[in-house]
Amino acid sequence: MMILIYLLLITAILSSYRLFVGPTIQNRIVALSSISIIFIVILAIYSIQYNNMFFLDVSIAFLLLDFIGVIAFTKYLGKEDKK
Amino acid sequence: MNIILEYISFFIMSIGCIVMLFAALGLYRFPDIYMRLHSSSKVNTGGAMTILLGLILRSGINTLSVKILILIILIFILTPVLSHAIARSAHLQGKTPIVPFTSHPKKEYEYDPEFLREE
Numbered sequence: 001m002m003i004l005i006y007l008l009l010i011t012a013i014l015s016s017y018r019l020f021v022g023p024t025i026q027n028r029i030v031a032l033s034s035i036s037i038i039f040i041v042i043l044a045i046y047s048i049q050y051n052n053m054f055f056l057d058v059s060i061a062f063l064l065l066d067f068i069g070v071i072a073f074t075k076y077l078g079k080e081d082k083k
Numbered sequence: 084m085n086i087i088l089e090y091i092s093f094f095i096m097s098i099g100c101i102v103m104l105f106a107a108l109g110l111y112r113f114p115d116i117y118m119r120l121h122s123s124s125k126v127n128t129g130g131a132m133t134i135l136l137g138l139i140l141r142s143g144i145n146t147l148s149v150k151i152l153i154l155i156i157l158i159f160i161l162t163p164v165l166s167h168a169i170a171r172s173a174h175l176q177g178k179t180p181i182v183p184f185t186s187h188p189k190k191e192y193e194y195d196p197e198f199l200r201e202e
Contacts, residue, residue, distance in 0.1 A: 001093075004096055004097065004100050004134075007100045007101075007104065008100060008103065010104070011100075011103050011104045011106075011107045012107075014104070014107040014108065014110075014111055015106075015107040015110050015111070015123075017111055018110050018111060018119070024116065024173075024178075026116050026169055026172065026173045026178075027116055027119060029169055030110065030116070030119055030120060030123055030124075030166075030169060031110060033124075033162075033165055033169075034106070034107065034110060034123050034127055037127050037128075037131050037158070037162065038103065040131070040154070040158075041103075041131050041134050041135070044134075044135060044138055044151060044154065045096075045134070045138065047147065048138050048141060048142050048147065048151075051147075053146065053147060053150070056147065056150045056151065056154070057150075059154060060150070060153065060154055060157065063154070063157055063158065063161065064157075064161075066165075067161045067164070067165060070165050070168065070169070071164075071165070071168055073172075074168040074169055074171065074172040075168075075172075077172040077175075077176065078171060078172040078175040078176070
């Protein structure tokens with residue numbers, strides 16, 4: 001069970017390379033959304049392992065917050081071309 | 084019976100973890116934003132849903148498993164919407180994909196002999 005969490009952390013580190021040195025801003029948004037999904041899965045695994053319901057509420061709220069943030073960023077970025 | 088179910092759930096969750104690692108590898112290696120979206124968004128959605136299904140098999144029927152089911156449905160709905168919005172914003176800013184013979188409404192596409200150029 002902990003092996004999966006370590007493997008997911010390696011995945012998050014590998015995709016955070018694109019977050020730091022991505023050429024454009026869309027690459028950074030893709031990497032940030034991918035890291036947030038990995039974080040949600042890690043929270044779900046923790047909540048099953050320790051039999052605690054609190055982490056699942058945190059993960060659902062984090063998913064909705066990530067959705068609102070990315071939608072706001074992309075609406076702001078797509079508006080620039082219509083001048 | 085319980086131990087067999089636990090082994091099956093661990094197998095399913097390890098499959099999901101390997102799939103998510105391949106998604107991160109594609110995000111690291113591909114040259115274009117559209118290819119990175121194609122690698123990242125669909126594969127991440129499938130891997131996360133697979134890991135959460137394994138967690139449902141492990142925990143049995145609980146209030147925990149109902150909340151994980153809500154999480155699966157939310158991921159299944161929201162993550163393709165995110166990838167579509169990111170691709171739409173990149174398209175509205177006028178970024179052409181690297182792959183030849185694709186149409187763009189604002190620019191005429193010119194065939195590039197250097198296929199793998201950086202942005």
